Amino acid sequence: MPETAPRRFRHLLLRAVLLPLGLLLLLAGILLWSVSNLIRAQEDARHSQQSLTRLERARQLLVDRETGLRGYLLTGKPAFLEPYQTAGQELPAVVDALERSMEGEPGQRAWMKELRERWRDWERFADEELSLFHQGGDWLSVVRSGAGKDRMDAIRATLDAIVAETRQHASLRGLEAERAGRTVLLAGGLWTLAVGVLLAWFSRRQLILLAREYGASLARVHAQADALRASEARLESRVAQRTHELTVANKELESFSYSVSHDLRSPLRAIDGFAQALLEDDGPRLSPEGLRLLSRLQGAATRMGQLIDDLLLLSRVTRAEVQREPVDLSALATSVLQELRQREPARDVTCSLQPGLVARGDPRLLRVLLENLLGNAWKFTSKRSGAHIEFFSEMVDGVPHYVVRDNGVGFDMAYAGKLFSPFQRMHKPSDFPGTGIGLATVQRIVHRHRGDISAQATRGSGAILRFTLQEAEA
Amino acid sequence: MNGSRSILLVEDNPDDVDLTRRAFQRAGLTQPLEVVEDGVEALDYLFAREAHAHRAGAPLPALVLLDLNLPRLDGHEVLRQIRANPRTRFLPVVILTSSDEEKDLVESYSHGCNSYVRKPVSYNEFVEAARQLGVYWLMLNRSPPAGGRA
Numbered sequence: 001m002p003e004t005a006p007r008r009f010r011h012l013l014l015r016a017v018l019l020p021l022g023l024l025l026l027l028a029g030i031l032l033w034s035v036s037n038l039i040r041a042q043e044d045a046r047h048s049q050q051s052l053t054r055l056e057r058a059r060q061l062l063v064d065r066e067t068g069l070r071g072y073l074l075t076g077k078p079a080f081l082e083p084y085q086t087a088g089q090e091l092p093a094v095v096d097a098l099e100r101s102m103e104g105e106p107g108q109r110a111w112m113k114e115l116r117e118r119w120r121d122w123e124r125f126a127d128e129e130l131s132l133f134h135q136g137g138d139w140l141s142v143v144r145s146g147a148g149k150d151r152m153d154a155i156r157a158t159l160d161a162i163v164a165e166t167r168q169h170a171s172l173r174g175l176e177a178e179r180a181g182r183t184v185l186l187a188g189g190l191w192t193l194a195v196g197v198l199l200a201w202f203s204r205r206q207l208i209l210l211a212r213e214y215g216a217s218l219a220r221v222h223a224q225a226d227a228l229r230a231s232e233a234r235l236e237s238r239v240a241q242r243t244h245e246l247t248v249a250n251k252e253l254e255s256f257s258y259s260v261s262h263d264l265r266s267p268l269r270a271i272d273g274f275a276q277a278l279l280e281d282d283g284p285r286l287s288p289e290g291l292r293l294l295s296r297l298q299g300a301a302t303r304m305g306q307l308i309d310d311l312l313l314l315s316r317v318t319r320a321e322v323q324r325e326p327v328d329l330s331a332l333a334t335s336v337l338q339e340l341r342q343r344e345p346a347r348d349v350t351c352s353l354q355p356g357l358v359a360r361g362d363p364r365l366l367r368v369l370l371e372n373l374l375g376n377a378w379k380f381t382s383k384r385s386g387a388h389i390e391f392f393s394e395m396v397d398g399v400p401h402y403v404v405r406d407n408g409v410g411f412d413m414a415y416a417g418k419l420f421s422p423f424q425r426m427h428k429p430s431d432f433p434g435t436g437i438g439l440a441t442v443q444r445i446v447h448r449h450r451g452d453i454s455a456q457a458t459r460g461s462g463a464i465l466r467f468t469l470q471e472a473e474a
Numbered sequence: 475m476n477g478s479r480s481i482l483l484v485e486d487n488p489d490d491v492d493l494t495r496r497a498f499q500r501a502g503l504t505q506p507l508e509v510v511e512d513g514v515e516a517l518d519y520l521f522a523r524e525a526h527a528h529r530a531g532a533p534l535p536a537l538v539l540l541d542l543n544l545p546r547l548d549g550h551e552v553l554r555q556i557r558a559n560p561r562t563r564f565l566p567v568v569i570l571t572s573s574d575e576e577k578d579l580v581e582s583y584s585h586g587c588n589s590y591v592r593k594p595v596s597y598n599e600f601v602e603a604a605r606q607l608g609v610y611w612l613m614l615n616r617s618p619p620a621g622g623r624a
Contacts, residue, residue, distance in 0.1 A: 258575065262543070265572040265595055270489035273597035277496060298597075305595030312574060 012209060016202040023195045027188060034184035041177030047101065048170035052163060054098040059159050061087040061094060062119070066152050069126055073133055073143055095119070102162075105169060111162045118158055122151040250319075257315045261308045268308075272301040303435075310437040313368065314422065317444045322362045329357040329366065329402065333391045336370050340378045349381060354392035357402065359469045361449050366469075369445045372438040373404040373465055379432055380408030380463065405464045410457035419455050442467075479536035480506040481612070484516040484552065485570075486545055493597065494539070494570075494604065501605030505612060508535065513547025516540070517555055520562055534565055537611045540587075542571040542578055550581055557586040564618045566611055 068084030071077070095116065102108040125148055132139040142148075275297045283291065333353050341347070359366070374389065381387035390405040411419075411426040418424035420443040425436040442465075446453045449469040457463035481498075485491050491509050498507060510516045515525070516538075522529040538556070542549035549569065556562045568589040569582045582590050591607065594600050 258573075262572040265593070266487050266490060268595045269493060269572075269593060269597065269600065272595060273489070273493040273496070273600065276597040302596055308595075309574075 008213070009210065012206045016199070016206050019202065020195050020199045023191070023198065027191045027195065030191070031184065031188055034180060034188075038177055038181055041173055041180070044173050045170055045177075047104075048166050048173070051098065051101045051105065051166050052170075054094060054101055055159055055163050055166070058091070058094050058098055059156065061091050062122075062152065062155055062159075065091070065126075066122075066148065069129070070143070070148070073129060073139060091119075102166075105166060107165070111158070111165070115155070115158050115162070118151065118155045122148070122155060125151055254315070254319060257311070261312045261315075264308055265305065268301045268305050272298050272305075275301070307435050307437070310435045310441070311422075314437055314441045314444065317365060317368065317441055317448065320362070320365065322365065322448050324360050325363065326358050327361050327363045327366050329359055329370070330355045330391075332363075332367055332370050333374060336367070336374045337378075337389070340375065344378075347378075347382065347387070348385070349378065349387040349389060352388070352390045352392070357391075357393050359400070359402070361469050362445075365445045365448065369442050369467075372442045376438060376465075377404055377406035377408065377463070379434070380410070380427075381406050382432075383409065399468055401466045401468055403464060403466050405462065407462040410459050410461055410463045412459050413457060416455055416457070420453070479533055480508045482516070482519065482535040482538045483507055483509045484511075484513070484538065484540045484544065484549070485509065486511045486541065486543075490541075490593070493600065497597075497601040497604035498608060500601050501608055503604075503608040503612065505536065505608075512545040513549065513552040516544075516552050517547070520556065520565075521559070534562065536566070536617070537607075538565060538567045539570045539607075540567055542569060542573055542582070550578075550585055553582065553585040553587055566615065566617055568607060568611065570607075 064083040065087040068080050068082065068087065071080030072084065095112075099108075099112050102112060129139055129142050129148065131137075132142060275294045279286075279291070279294055286294070330353055337351050337353070341349075370391075374391070377389045381389065384407070386407075388407045391403070392405075393400045393402050395401070409427070409432075415424075415426060419426070420439050422437050422440040424440075425434060427434075443453050446467045446469070451468040451470060453465065453467040455463060455465050481503075483491065483494060485494065495507055498505075508519070510519050518524045519526045519529065520534065520538075522532070540549045540552060544552070549571070553567055553569075556565055556567060563586075566588045567586075568591060569578075569587045570591050570593060571578065572593050574592050579590055589607075589611075591603055594603060
């Protein structure tokens, strides 16, 4: 739905622009047509005016011809014949032009025919009068009869009728043109108004639609945000609940391991202590077997005490907050090996430590880690001469890997999977003493530093333990 | 010196009481060892109240060995009340416990213990610890006069 909105918007925009544009073009066409109509009407009016002028000219020439003839007949002076002859020469052309200009006028054919007939009639009569005058006939009675005047009057009447009709026709056309102009003006105004209103209505409708769609999408966004917030709140409350449950479980485990480890120590102390007391008080009276059993009792108690201490350390590694600070691993390793040497000064062990190895981590936990790893190397090289322990770092895929390598007894890789689990041991306690918790503790320390640890060994020819710290960084 | 004054052992485990008594004997400490089994009784003893009312006016012990896990009132609270009372605030108190937790260690020192000793499992080590404690607190160390008036 949200992606159709722009298409719909374009559609609306197109409709809002194209429709009024089309209407305006139509309006322009109508106006053009009206204007050309007006021009034609104007042309007609001019034409009528021309016809009127020609009619007047024709009338004038006819009058000239008649009065000239009459003056000549009455006075006998040839000077009077001049206008008669001039008008006679001009008249045919004027009448022809009149006929041409009258073309298109209603009834012009009939009018012109009548005019020409009357004119010809008058010319015939005039020719009769003139020939009578020249032959010395009774021309005067012909003149006095008024027949010539009658004929001229008929011509005048015809001309008047034509003029009247033409005038009426022209004024009718003018009126029509005026009315058409007014209509066009009015219609154009109304049309423009309609287009304006239409445009306004369209824009308003479009705006309303857009606003409605905007409001709808806004509401959708709000609803989605609300849903997100709600699910986030649900998740958070679930996380909080789980965290609480975990915290409670952790606390219970913690107090359990705390009280177990501490309460277990008291009876052990009592076993060891009372065995010792028995040894001191009644030692001389005990059989050698009794003495041996007592010492086994004490050995077991001591060993269990060590187990408890290691378990406590393991649980503390899991619980402790991991600090992040630069730790000089080389210096730590040196100090651990010095302690091991002090504890067993008779051992002949060569140590190769790479200097200047610094990692970010928890100094106390990293010390426990190196104590366990170097302690193991120390322990498992105890049965051979030329013992060699190395600590160095190598880069693999840009991540520093720290390596503790020894040439001790090693172990069978078939059991490597058990190496880092608590209480899993690779050797008999009579060969190498230990609780089997050291490497589990080491793995936990490495994991708590977001690193990884792996072991590689062959039976009888040493072990290599590789670990990283902060896998993602480095 | 503190030679004739007693040592107060606050310990609920009779085995530990026996072993401590024995360790002190073997270490050659001759001071009488008074034993109370919980926190409330320890405070009654020190402040001569209830069953120990008869001790009114008697001198305070030269040293208190205080366990942390005690019935009724735990060691931390006992230590706090000892330090809160002007009469006992300078009394040497050594925490003697199985706990190696940093939390206990920090809390004990913040309440003003003089020393914190973890009981070793091995009896021989325990005897050695008791001997060193006795030598230091009862022979070497000089405490302020009873009543805390410096």
